[in-house]
Amino acid sequence: MSSSETFRVSAASCDRFQHLSMHDLFLHVQEISIRDVEESGITRKETLDSGLLWIVARISARMERPISYDETVTLSTHAGKSRHMLFPRHCEIRDEQGNVLFRSCAIWVLMDQKTRKTIVPEEHGIRIPGEDQPEDLPWLMKVPQVIGETETILHRTSFSELDLNGHVSNLSYYRWIEDLFSEAEHRDQFISSLKISYLHEILLNEEVALNMTSSGNQVRIDGAVQNRPVFEAFLEQKQIRES
Secondary structure, X not given: OEEEEEEEOXXXXXXXXXXXXXXXXXXXXXXXXXXXXXXXXXXXXXXXXXXEEEEXXXXXXXXXXXXXXXXXXXXXXXXXXXXOXXXXXXXXXXXXXXXXXXXXXXXXXXXXXXXXXXXXXHHHOXXXXXXXXXXXXXXXXOOOOOOOEEEEEEEEOOHHHEOOOOOEXXXXXXHHHHHOOOHHHHHHEEEEEEEEEEOOOOOXXXXXXXXXXXXOOEEEEEEEEOOEEEEEEEEEEEXXXXX
16 A cells, blocks of 8 residues: 655745755645554554554654745555554655655554553554665664763653544654754755654653753763653764755
Protein backbone atom coordinates (compact mmCIF):
# COMPACT_ATOMS: atom_id res chain seq x y z
CA MET A 1 0.00 0.00 0.00
CA SER A 2 1.33 3.45 -0.90
CA SER A 3 0.04 7.01 -1.24
CA SER A 4 1.33 10.29 -2.64
CA GLU A 5 0.36 13.94 -2.77
CA THR A 6 1.74 17.04 -4.41
CA PHE A 7 1.55 20.33 -2.52
CA ARG A 8 2.89 23.88 -2.61
CA VAL A 9 4.71 25.04 0.50
CA SER A 10 2.61 27.77 2.12
CA ALA A 11 3.83 30.86 3.95
CA ALA A 12 2.18 29.66 7.15
CA SER A 13 4.38 26.56 7.10
CA CYS A 14 7.65 28.45 6.79
CA ASP A 15 10.14 29.92 9.23
CA ARG A 16 11.83 33.31 9.33
CA PHE A 17 14.07 32.36 6.39
CA GLN A 18 11.30 31.02 4.13
CA HIS A 19 12.14 27.38 4.82
CA LEU A 20 9.55 24.71 5.58
CA SER A 21 9.63 24.27 9.36
CA MET A 22 10.38 20.86 10.85
CA HIS A 23 7.02 20.91 12.62
CA ASP A 24 5.08 21.36 9.39
CA LEU A 25 7.33 19.03 7.41
CA PHE A 26 6.58 16.19 9.79
CA LEU A 27 2.93 17.23 10.00
CA HIS A 28 2.66 16.53 6.26
CA VAL A 29 4.48 13.23 6.81
CA GLN A 30 2.14 12.24 9.64
CA GLU A 31 -1.07 13.16 7.82
CA ILE A 32 -0.28 11.24 4.63
CA SER A 33 0.82 8.25 6.71
CA ILE A 34 -2.48 8.21 8.59
CA ARG A 35 -4.46 8.47 5.35
CA ASP A 36 -2.51 5.58 3.86
CA VAL A 37 -3.23 3.38 6.88
CA GLU A 38 -6.94 4.25 6.73
CA GLU A 39 -7.06 3.44 3.02
CA SER A 40 -5.67 -0.01 3.86
CA GLY A 41 -8.80 -0.61 5.98
CA ILE A 42 -7.48 0.30 9.44
CA THR A 43 -9.72 3.24 10.34
CA ARG A 44 -10.41 5.05 13.63
CA LYS A 45 -13.18 2.46 14.25
CA GLU A 46 -10.51 -0.24 14.67
CA THR A 47 -8.11 1.99 16.61
CA LEU A 48 -9.13 5.21 18.39
CA ASP A 49 -12.79 4.27 18.84
CA SER A 50 -11.67 0.87 20.18
CA GLY A 51 -9.32 2.37 22.74
CA LEU A 52 -6.13 1.85 20.73
CA LEU A 53 -3.75 4.71 19.98
CA TRP A 54 -1.14 4.99 17.24
CA ILE A 55 2.12 6.40 18.59
CA VAL A 56 5.53 7.01 17.03
CA ALA A 57 8.25 5.14 18.92
CA ARG A 58 11.24 6.16 16.79
CA ILE A 59 11.95 8.19 13.70
CA SER A 60 14.97 8.84 11.52
CA ALA A 61 15.22 11.27 8.61
CA ARG A 62 17.67 12.67 6.08
CA MET A 63 17.34 15.93 4.18
CA GLU A 64 19.39 17.04 1.18
CA ARG A 65 18.53 20.75 1.43
CA PRO A 66 15.89 23.00 2.97
CA ILE A 67 12.48 22.99 1.29
CA SER A 68 11.46 26.56 0.52
CA TYR A 69 8.36 28.75 0.45
CA ASP A 70 6.25 28.45 -2.72
CA GLU A 71 8.11 25.31 -3.81
CA THR A 72 6.00 22.48 -5.22
CA VAL A 73 6.98 19.04 -3.97
CA THR A 74 5.61 15.50 -4.03
CA LEU A 75 5.38 13.48 -0.83
CA SER A 76 4.95 9.72 -1.00
CA THR A 77 4.63 7.04 1.66
CA HIS A 78 4.51 3.27 1.97
CA ALA A 79 4.39 0.72 4.75
CA GLY A 80 7.48 -1.36 5.37
CA LYS A 81 7.40 -4.99 6.45
CA SER A 82 5.80 -5.31 9.89
CA ARG A 83 7.94 -6.65 12.74
CA HIS A 84 5.66 -8.20 15.41
CA MET A 85 4.51 -5.05 17.29
CA LEU A 86 6.44 -2.60 15.08
CA PHE A 87 5.12 -0.95 11.93
CA PRO A 88 7.85 0.78 9.87
CA ARG A 89 6.48 3.71 7.84
CA HIS A 90 8.61 5.21 5.06
CA CYS A 91 8.20 8.64 3.43
CA GLU A 92 9.98 10.49 0.65
CA ILE A 93 9.80 14.01 -0.80
CA ARG A 94 10.91 14.92 -4.33
CA ASP A 95 11.06 18.27 -6.11
CA GLU A 96 9.51 18.98 -9.51
CA GLN A 97 12.64 17.70 -11.24
CA GLY A 98 12.38 14.37 -9.42
CA ASN A 99 15.30 14.98 -7.07
CA VAL A 100 15.00 13.37 -3.64
CA LEU A 101 14.92 16.08 -0.95
CA PHE A 102 13.89 14.06 2.09
CA ARG A 103 13.51 10.51 3.34
CA SER A 104 12.25 9.23 6.68
CA CYS A 105 11.47 6.00 8.49
CA ALA A 106 9.13 6.06 11.48
CA ILE A 107 8.37 3.11 13.74
CA TRP A 108 4.71 3.07 14.74
CA VAL A 109 3.25 1.02 17.57
CA LEU A 110 -0.23 0.67 19.04
CA MET A 111 -0.88 1.60 22.68
CA ASP A 112 -3.82 0.67 24.88
CA GLN A 113 -5.54 3.93 25.86
CA LYS A 114 -6.30 2.74 29.41
CA THR A 115 -3.15 0.83 30.39
CA ARG A 116 -0.80 3.11 28.33
CA LYS A 117 1.12 -0.01 27.29
CA THR A 118 1.91 -1.25 23.79
CA ILE A 119 -0.18 -4.12 22.48
CA VAL A 120 0.21 -6.95 19.95
CA PRO A 121 -1.76 -5.70 16.91
CA GLU A 122 -2.67 -9.14 15.53
CA GLU A 123 -4.46 -9.96 18.79
CA HIS A 124 -6.85 -7.14 17.85
CA GLY A 125 -7.14 -8.14 14.21
CA ILE A 126 -4.88 -5.36 12.96
CA ARG A 127 -2.49 -6.13 10.12
CA ILE A 128 -0.84 -3.69 7.73
CA PRO A 129 0.64 -5.25 4.62
CA GLY A 130 3.94 -3.75 3.56
CA GLU A 131 7.28 -4.45 1.95
CA ASP A 132 10.74 -2.99 2.39
CA GLN A 133 12.14 -1.10 -0.60
CA PRO A 134 15.85 -0.88 -1.51
CA GLU A 135 15.94 2.92 -1.05
CA ASP A 136 14.28 2.85 2.41
CA LEU A 137 16.16 4.13 5.43
CA PRO A 138 17.02 1.31 7.87
CA TRP A 139 14.21 0.57 10.31
CA LEU A 140 16.71 -0.33 13.03
CA MET A 141 18.03 2.85 14.59
CA LYS A 142 20.39 3.84 17.37
CA VAL A 143 20.76 7.39 18.70
CA PRO A 144 24.53 8.11 18.71
CA GLN A 145 26.35 9.64 21.64
CA VAL A 146 28.01 13.08 21.33
CA ILE A 147 30.97 14.11 23.49
CA GLY A 148 31.12 17.83 24.23
CA GLU A 149 29.78 20.62 26.38
CA THR A 150 26.23 20.21 27.66
CA GLU A 151 23.69 22.99 28.15
CA THR A 152 20.37 22.47 29.92
CA ILE A 153 17.19 24.34 28.97
CA LEU A 154 14.01 23.85 31.01
CA HIS A 155 10.62 23.75 29.32
CA ARG A 156 7.17 23.35 30.91
CA THR A 157 4.63 21.68 28.67
CA SER A 158 1.39 23.46 27.76
CA PHE A 159 -2.08 22.46 26.56
CA SER A 160 -1.37 23.46 22.96
CA GLU A 161 1.43 20.86 22.79
CA LEU A 162 -0.89 17.91 23.53
CA ASP A 163 -2.49 15.68 20.91
CA LEU A 164 -5.60 13.50 20.89
CA ASN A 165 -3.63 10.71 22.61
CA GLY A 166 -3.48 12.87 25.75
CA HIS A 167 0.28 13.42 25.76
CA VAL A 168 2.73 15.84 24.15
CA SER A 169 2.53 15.38 20.39
CA ASN A 170 5.63 14.06 18.66
CA LEU A 171 5.36 17.16 16.45
CA SER A 172 5.93 19.45 19.45
CA TYR A 173 9.41 18.01 19.92
CA TYR A 174 10.46 19.50 16.58
CA ARG A 175 9.56 22.98 17.79
CA TRP A 176 11.56 22.40 20.95
CA ILE A 177 14.55 21.34 18.85
CA GLU A 178 14.27 24.32 16.49
CA ASP A 179 14.06 26.74 19.43
CA LEU A 180 17.40 25.48 20.79
CA PHE A 181 19.23 27.16 17.90
CA SER A 182 19.90 30.84 17.27
CA GLU A 183 18.52 32.88 14.41
CA ALA A 184 21.98 32.95 12.81
CA GLU A 185 22.25 29.17 13.00
CA HIS A 186 18.86 28.80 11.28
CA ARG A 187 20.01 31.25 8.59
CA ASP A 188 23.26 29.47 7.82
CA GLN A 189 22.56 25.79 8.54
CA PHE A 190 19.89 23.14 8.16
CA ILE A 191 19.33 19.78 9.84
CA SER A 192 20.49 17.16 7.34
CA SER A 193 20.08 14.10 9.56
CA LEU A 194 17.78 13.45 12.50
CA LYS A 195 17.07 10.53 14.83
CA ILE A 196 14.61 10.59 17.72
CA SER A 197 13.67 7.82 20.13
CA TYR A 198 10.55 8.46 22.22
CA LEU A 199 11.08 6.62 25.52
CA HIS A 200 8.15 7.69 27.71
CA GLU A 201 5.08 9.88 27.44
CA ILE A 202 5.33 13.54 28.41
CA LEU A 203 2.17 14.98 29.97
CA LEU A 204 0.62 18.39 30.60
CA ASN A 205 2.45 20.81 32.92
CA GLU A 206 5.53 18.65 33.23
CA GLU A 207 8.93 20.34 33.34
CA VAL A 208 11.22 18.86 30.71
CA ALA A 209 14.98 19.27 31.02
CA LEU A 210 16.45 19.52 27.51
CA ASN A 211 20.11 18.56 27.84
CA MET A 212 21.89 19.58 24.63
CA THR A 213 25.42 18.35 23.91
CA SER A 214 27.22 19.73 20.85
CA SER A 215 30.40 18.82 19.00
CA GLY A 216 31.09 20.33 15.59
CA ASN A 217 28.06 19.77 13.39
CA GLN A 218 26.60 17.09 15.67
CA VAL A 219 24.09 17.64 18.46
CA ARG A 220 22.50 15.24 20.91
CA ILE A 221 19.47 16.20 23.00
CA ASP A 222 18.42 14.15 26.02
CA GLY A 223 15.02 14.99 27.45
CA ALA A 224 14.20 14.16 31.06
CA VAL A 225 11.28 14.68 33.44
CA GLN A 226 12.30 14.53 37.11
CA ASN A 227 15.55 12.84 36.02
CA ARG A 228 13.68 10.14 34.12
CA PRO A 229 14.75 9.93 30.44
CA VAL A 230 11.76 10.59 28.18
CA PHE A 231 13.38 11.01 24.77
CA GLU A 232 16.74 11.14 23.05
CA ALA A 233 17.60 12.83 19.78
CA PHE A 234 20.61 13.17 17.51
CA LEU A 235 21.02 15.54 14.61
CA GLU A 236 23.64 16.66 12.13
CA GLN A 237 23.76 20.06 10.46
CA LYS A 238 25.06 21.23 7.10
CA GLN A 239 25.74 24.65 5.70
CA ILE A 240 23.06 26.09 3.44
CA ARG A 241 24.46 26.64 -0.03
CA GLU A 242 23.48 29.89 -1.69
CA SER A 243 21.38 29.37 -4.80
